[in-house]
Amino acid sequence: MQQLILGLAFILLTATYAVSGHAADNKPLHLGLAGEPATLDPHRYNLRIEETVLADLFLGLTTFSSEGKLMPGAALKWETSEDGLTWTFHLDPNARWSDGQPLTAHDFVYAFRRLLDPKTAASLAYFMYPLRNAEAIATGKLPPDQLGVRAANNLILELILGLPYPHLPERLLYPTAYPVPKHVIDKVGDAWVKPEHWISNGAYTLRDWKPQQYLQLARNLHFKPAPAAPTVSYHTTANTQNAYNRYRAGDLDSIAGFPTGDLAAIRTERAAELRLAPQLSMMYLVFNTRSAPFNDMRVREALSIVVEPTTLTDKVMKSGDLAAASFVPPMVSNYAHPAFPHAGQLMPHRQRRARALLTAAGFSSATPLKVTLRYAAGTDAKRANLAIAAFWQQIGVRVELHQSELRVHYGDLRQGNFQVAQAGWLGESNPEHYLGLLHGRSGDTNYGAFADKSVDTLIDAARKQKDIPERHRLLAQAEAAAMKSYPVMPLYSLTTRRLVRTDLRGWHDNSRDAHPARFLVR
Amino acid sequence: MINRLGALGVTFLVIVTLIFGLLRLAPGGPFDGERALPPEIEANLRAAYHLDEPLPQQYVRWLVNLLQGDLGPSFSQKDFSVNELIAEGLPVSLLVGGLALVIALITGVIAGTLAAQRPGGGVDGIIMSLVNLGLAIPGIIAAPVAVLVFAILLQWFPAGGIGSAAHYVLPSIAAALPYSAAIARLWRGAVVESLQEGHVLTARSKGLSEWRVLWRHVFPIASLPLVSYLGPLAAGLLTGTVVVETVFELPGIGRYFVQAALNRDYTLVMGVAVVYAAMILAFNFIVDITYRQIDPRMRLES
Secondary structure, X not given: OHHHHHHHHHHHHHHHHHHHXXXXXXXXXXXXXXXXXOOOOXXXXXXXXXXXXXXXXXXXOEEEOOOOOEEXXXXXXXXXXXXXXXXXXXXOOOOEOOOOOEOOHHHHHHHHHHHHOHHHOOOOHHHHOOEOOHHHHHOOOOOHHHOOEEEEEOOEEEEEEOOOOOOHHHHOOOHHHOOOXXXXXXXXXHHHHOHHHOOOOOOEEEEEEEOOOEEEEEEOOOOOOOOOOOEEEEEEOOOHHHHHHHHHOOOOOEEOOOOHHHHHHHHHHOOOOEEEEEOOEEEEEEEOOOOOXXXXXXXXXHHHHOOOHHHHHHHHHOOOOEEOOOOOOOOOOOOOOXXXXXXXXXXXXXXXXXXXXXXXXXXXXXXXXXXXEEEEOOHHHHHHHHHHHHHHHOOOOEEEEEEEOHHHHHHHHHOOOOOEEEEEEEOOOOOHHHHHHHOOOOHHHOOOOOOOHHHHHHHHHHHOOOOHHHHHHHHHHHHHHHHOOOOEEEEEEOEEEEEEOOOOEOOOXXXXXXXOHHHOEO | OHHHHHHHHHHHHHHXXXXXXXXXXXXXXXXXXXXXXXXXXXXXXXXXXOOOOOHHHHHHHHHHHHXXXXXXXXXXXXXXXXXXXXXXXXXHHHHHHHHHXXXXXXXXXXXXXXXXXXXXXXXXXXXXXXXXXXXXXXHHHHXXXXXXXXXXHOOOOOOOOOOOOHXXXXXXXXXXXXXXXXXXXXXXXXXXXXXXXXXXXXXXXXXXXXXXXXXXXXXXXXXXXXXXXXXXXXXXXXXXXXXXXXXXXXXXXXXXXXXXXXXXXXXXXHHHHHHHHHHHHHHHHHHHHHHHHHOHHHHHHO
């Protein structure tokens, strides 16, 4: 009898084990996060590190695959109207919030209106400006219910645009397009982001958040298919040195960066753990075209053609970053990248031309060109800018370097308080996302106030196209036209430098640096 | 006594007002960052945090809230109030700072006493060399070296974070190190000086044991300079040290001093400043009182 009971217990035990599935024996994940998230409200977020955590907590209409490619998320499929203005999304009927409530099209209508509502004060609300009336709502000229978003029924969501925007599915990857739980926000207000009230629709939910320590996520039991790791802890690290220390001490399974100086040693000692991946981004110098000397195109050209980006990346920084050959990063696909007018010319030839240009612009060895190059604090930045100054000194330019902390730097850029300055842009796989920075009416982000009619006309024409090939053809023309005037000097695309333990499976390097935790197994 | 408390209140008000003003004079704002915002969006943000109001109005709003114990929302950590952040961080800073203070006091006093026994002797020479070394090596070097040796190479202690008692060993010692040296030097000088005072010679001539002489006649006098040094030191250590908290990834409030200032997180800087100012004033007050207890002359004067 006793044996029978024991046997039954054994069968019961194995049965429970089988039902709970493969997930039961997977280890919790401990991942490094390069800084403290400012918020987990997807509509109020602003930082790259927040995107990382939010992608585990929420599922948008579209989402990243384990390889960083776009794939269907809460919407199983979608179609576009003939004019490219109406997008119809068919939601997954089995999608649930983490409290078991069904996820409906009305949740998305509420979320998009909340994002654009001026009261939300969403810093990245403009990501969804493609929606009809979005800008007017964000500026308080129209009420939020005038937004181009509609629920045809519980499972069919329509997004109505002001102008065609074929890159919409990609734009929906950002947290600004995530749904938020109306039924919780109605009840507890802004406190909905606290762990005790937390409800979300992603693979994980927020269990705990200790500032300057960690965020702990636990499986959302209503998410299918169930993610492998039972919990994911994001440990916030104050800087790359600390992250590297804790990785070496065995506390963390993966870190998002280490001191650049350790790269050479890591290449030999931890080659299997090192993950370098070019990132969709562009670091560049911007000339202030508002005033002399950089309102003179000859000066901009002279300074641009004598800098060799490959020297910066390969000899000076040695950080694995990718030298630029044009303003739109090379990882942007389906796009014919135009080359610089000076591409292929040898350096002595370029330097002769640059000296001639400077002479023509009225500078000589008696009255040399004097410029101040501004950059944001950081050791890599300093080395790169010292090297740029050296390139310029070779053609007789006197360079003064000016370093300021990040916020002061970008504050100065926006106010046009600079001559030539370093800037950076992390973007999408969409050329418009970069070329928009050179549009005469793009406002603050066109730091140098560059304005060229032919460039604007081409970008405006592209923005009316509903098909990607035609759109990109016009944008490539716009980039070629802009590069003739040298408004900016593209330098390099960043490389993400990660360390990933070899027993962490499911990790695929990609240019979006997207590694959703639900695909990771340890 | 009432006057004294009133003066403390005024000092406190002057300090926080100065910081409020200085903070707003700094260039750059809380919403400047790598992703520049369209002007209309920034206007929405400024309105949400009342930054669109005139400065005096913002100051009054902040002060009224402070009197109600509300330090406001954090700009850089939007999901937390400044009160919540300080409530999370202060206990950690207090614990590490308290441990460091105890370590610094015990080691400093013992080393100082030993060195003072024979000024210029061998023991004195060794201890004072160590003291100078301790004073010369800044925390920004000592702390990372401690991590490298004891956490990464030997793996005796964790490299950072909190959780177990072992997490506190390296940070407390690293925070205590320079102050332990400073206390040893201060204490040695004070003991040497008071050993030569007349009443000590008298006590010795009465045949009291050396230990009794030290305890009853030397230490009370020698402790006067130490007590006045301890006031600001305690306030500084207990509110967290930036270097130690950053290197050891401790979730204390010391890190906020720098981070919040760099982020132009006005409310968080003010919140931490309030705590720090209150601590400094409180400890100076305690030092005053202690002084009176130790030194009878002060009691007579007042």
